[in-house]
Amino acid sequence: LEKLKELQRALLDLAEANKDEIMPGYTHLQRAQPVLLAHHLLAYFEMLSRDVERFRDCLKRTDVLPLGSGALGGVPYPIDREFLAKELGLARVSDNSMDAVSDRDFVIEYQAAASLTMMHLSRLAEEIVLWSSAEFGFVELDNAYVTGSSIMPQKKNPDVAELARGKTGRVYGNLMAILTTMKALPLSYNRDMQEDKEGLFDTVDTLLSTLEVFTGMVRTLKVKGEKTRQAAEEGYILATDLADYLVRKGVPFREAHNIVGRLVQYAMERGKSFKELDIGEYKNFSPHFGDDVYSITVEASVKARNIHGGTAPERVGEALARARRSLDG
Template identity: 50%
Template sequence: MTKKAWGGRFESNPESWVDAFNASIHFDKNLIDQDIQGSIAHATMLAEQNIIQTDEAELIIQGLKDIQKDYYDHNLELSESLEDIHLNVEHALIQKIGQVGGKLHTGRSRNDQVATDMHLYTKQHVQEIITLVESLQKAILNIADEHIHTIMPGYTHLQRAQPISFAHHIMTYFWMLERDKSRFNDSIKRIDISPLGAAALSGTTHPIDRHRTQELLGFGSLYENSLDAVSDRDYIVETLQNISLTMVHLSRFAEEIIFWSTDEAKFITLSDSFSTGSSIMPQKKNPDMAELIRGKVGRTTGHLMSMLVTLKGLPLAYNKDMQEDKEGLFDAIHTIKGSLRIFEGMITTMQVNKERLNETVHKDFSNATELADYLVEQNIPFREAHEIVGKIVLWCIQNGKYLLDVPLEQYQSYNEKIESNVYDYLKPENCLSRRKSYGSTGQEAVQHQINVAKELI
């Protein structure tokens, strides 16, 4: 049994199954780079403050670098009985350089040590998420650029509503992701705070320099209150919330991809690289990557809820409950990064079926609002125009026709102000070109929207 770092006041060690329940090494080993980075900064500061000797700090720092190399060379044995990555590294350091390694923990606690690790880890991965979000935005922009003039049916209530530009539709997700990116960027200032030197909860009697470790670790600011430093997990909740909302946006996009790829729609064809088959039905090509992304929202949202509930009743300062902050965050970060990469590949390689989309907007009633607007231009009140068009649509349904197929005399039987120019008015491409209001689906407006987006990127 390994001697416990806290074992001085205990007469016996826990049983092995209790050690296993208590241990976090199976997942917090993910923090080894941040743990060693923080320890090197701490050792550097201790020497500069004459709390330890310079040669002792040099020995400690080299030992830490060797341990990091050992880890990646699979030569570092991690023990459950040592509980976490901090004590495992410290134990390995003492084994490697002798008792001088025990001086590293002067002026700090595992409480501020793990908080430092988590701040460093979260900051790094949020920055990586921002990069991946922007990469997906670029892919969306490239597709939009190609399809400004591709017309598709727009939907409300999953019912055909009005013809819109495919570029306009897909750019909606660019703007969702832009807000997501903004939230992640804004959150960094609340992540980028150094807790190191807060120790267990009340600071330390040693003459440490917290501003120096802040500088060495590249943090933007310091916690002003040592209790807050070791107990704050707001930045983890915020990161999980931002991940959850971004995943919801990806899920909505995934649902569109799933629908568009059905035989009923045939709006797009997914690449074989991002599809799977059936073990029993040879004809199947399933949009499994999109479905998985849609499904993974459950786990990322669950991690957010779990973190909120964990924190709900905790008194100050550190409590062992906070060990539960890691697995959910690690998994949520892994999930969103994978989802963003998959999504970019999936939409970059999909084929947009322009002819099919064009066919659909010529065989539906998505231009019915145009007919109402046409009547309004003939000085007919909109409510009256709405009723007239409703009756014409009913006639079309009863007779197997669409609005472009209705004979002029039939139109004029509903209202004599309808003239032959109505057919040009109802063409889907003209429905789009007349929409010139800012942010609308008209080709000129969409081109302007894309230009604005390119400037942002």
């Protein structure tokens, strides 16, 4: 839990240090709408918060004393199981001896929680791999978390992010292995269950080491704000804002969507950006366009999404404060 929170702190520190940086938000890995970089990073903070909750919840079902269950039917000795549970620091005793000796739900549940956490790390790792490439250039990784090439001297490979992505499959494999082992076992104990340990221990070691190294990578990550801003201003990322503009002028969204779609095609064919179109060209597509259309900028787009959970600076500031309180509280 503490290692998860350390990664959350690293993400939060990075978000706070770059809270004004604008970047493209993506769907289908295509530029979609401008967002604040901090808003993007906070999405991973939320994922990790759910991971923390899952591990805490998993502990509730693991914090049970099986002692006294014997081989399967209980023991013939008058032991005080509640006293033993208290002395050993466990929350409660098991209620059924056959279940206690044959249950491995706690192993499976931990592996499932770990798999979800690794999936979240893998998603962020993939974005770091993309963002650190020359094609994006959004971030620069510290030399401690990259390697060179044995052949190509110019290379700076994001090996740590790639390894985190790769080790996710390893943890998934451990989860599937224990599920497969348990799927057809009759009550109560069977020797098959000795296979539960190797995968569990490997998952614990893999998860903890990945979290530790990943946190260091995030803490030393450098954001290239000029690159994220440039990417956010390129192309036709404000198309949705133009459609929303027409909606505010009374145009139904379906019609506004069609108008802006044709406008984008027109601009692309002429190699022009939205701001390079003159008002006459805009009015050729709809008389509802006025000079105020030029007030639509990436800053205005981000600021307009001023609802709880949105990317507006005010809302992101509130989210950053909530995140900090959740860690420090």
